[in-house]
Amino acid sequence: MASSIVSEGIVLVAVVVAAAMLSQVFLTAMTGIEQSSLTMSERLGDKMKTSIQVISAVNTSSTTVKVWVKNTGTYIMPSAVIQRGDVIFGKYGEFSLVEYAESGAGWDFRLLNSDDTNWQSGETIEVTITASTALSKGDYYFCFNTFNGVDDELYFSIGG
Amino acid sequence: MGQSTTVATAFTAIMMIAGITILITTAVSGFSIITQAIDSRVDRTQIIVHERMAFTGWKLDDAQTLRLNVTNAGETSMTLREFDKFDLIATYLEAGATKSEWLAFNQGASSGDYWKINRVFFNGAEGDQVNPMVLTAPVSGKWDPGETIELLVHIDAVNPTYRYVMYSTLNGVTVSTGLTLSYQTGTTIITSGGVFVEVSHNLGRVPANIQVTPRSEITGPGFWVSDVDSDSFRVNLSQSEAGDIGFYWRIE
Numbered sequence: 001m002a003s004s005i006v007s008e009g010i011v012l013v014a015v016v017v018a019a020a021m022l023s024q025v026f027l028t029a030m031t032g033i034e035q036s037s038l039t040m041s042e043r044l045g046d047k048m049k050t051s052i053q054v055i056s057a058v059n060t061s062s063t064t065v066k067v068w069v070k071n072t073g074t075y076i077m078p079s080a081v082i083q084r085g086d087v088i089f090g091k092y093g094e095f096s097l098v099e100y101a102e103s104g105a106g107w108d109f110r111l112l113n114s115d116d117t118n119w120q121s122g123e124t125i126e127v128t129i130t131a132s133t134a135l136s137k138g139d140y141y142f143c144f145n146t147f148n149g150v151d152d153e154l155y156f157s158i159g160g
Numbered sequence: 161m162g163q164s165t166t167v168a169t170a171f172t173a174i175m176m177i178a179g180i181t182i183l184i185t186t187a188v189s190g191f192s193i194i195t196q197a198i199d200s201r202v203d204r205t206q207i208i209v210h211e212r213m214a215f216t217g218w219k220l221d222d223a224q225t226l227r228l229n230v231t232n233a234g235e236t237s238m239t240l241r242e243f244d245k246f247d248l249i250a251t252y253l254e255a256g257a258t259k260s261e262w263l264a265f266n267q268g269a270s271s272g273d274y275w276k277i278n279r280v281f282f283n284g285a286e287g288d289q290v291n292p293m294v295l296t297a298p299v300s301g302k303w304d305p306g307e308t309i310e311l312l313v314h315i316d317a318v319n320p321t322y323r324y325v326m327y328s329t330l331n332g333v334t335v336s337t338g339l340t341l342s343y344q345t346g347t348t349i350i351t352s353g354g355v356f357v358e359v360s361h362n363l364g365r366v367p368a369n370i371q372v373t374p375r376s377e378i379t380g381p382g383f384w385v386s387d388v389d390s391d392s393f394r395v396n397l398s399q400s401e402a403g404d405i406g407f408y409w410r411i412e
Contacts, residue, residue: 023175041190122245
């Protein structure tokens, strides 16, 4: 009788330990899924809140183009995040990625109607693209792609 | 043996329920985040769909200042406090070179590069009744449907010839207008005893050709045009006349 109780106890402990381990694995997996799901939802939400509009583009010299891009969404982008965006620019059919560069050839930006260093809803940035060679006459393409993959593009012409 | 199985099953079941609860909570949170984003996007789209503007006139105020009338042709009201988020990009000629500049809204400015609201009209009369505008800094009120605002655009350049203006609201709704007239016609009078009259025009550039025709006989040797500028020219008489002399003019 006593040995039966002992063996029953041992089995009980073994089963509880096994169940606990199983549950631990299960809960860990659930927590992982929860984190991934929340992160994905947050990213998707941020992306849906992000919206930009290229308002206008014009060449200001033979090697420089200015483009005005407006934040038409509700997502607030700090300056450091704007820099992580991609600028694709070039003559129609020959455009390529332009590197961010605060001086020399590349693209740079400045916040126009902002009181701080964040690109907030309704505010505009002035993107300046400096080319290494003179821009010839013709049709040009500009695309600004934010860090989270939201973009807007504009075709414009450079003339005499 | 039966007891241990029951305990283990109960234990596992509780853990499973906890896991499923976590999953459901996560899904609900995720949906909530996405729903908020969708709501925000829908709200903005609604505004953009109903926001419209139209340029309804322009004239040069002086060599550097342009007067522009813009009418709220949509169904939304725009708050003046948010006009600093509006964009005005002016394209102009200076010394033969085309330039484009983004100008800041500055209601208190009187020098430098700026744009501001000079007056507001509703149904052709100055002033507005709904959400009345206060145009001294700090501005307040709203630009309501049907109201026309008169903008003063000023560029601190040497005799800029305005060619094109693009105006954008906070939400990125844009309107643009060219500022080049192909020709302009009018009449003017040199009053009795006078020998010239200054004629203002809105061509926005120095006319390439000016035609002037007297409406009555001139007894003096002749008449001519001088001081041709991007906003005016002068019609001269070689000698004063006893009565008023009218002229038709056409510039292009």
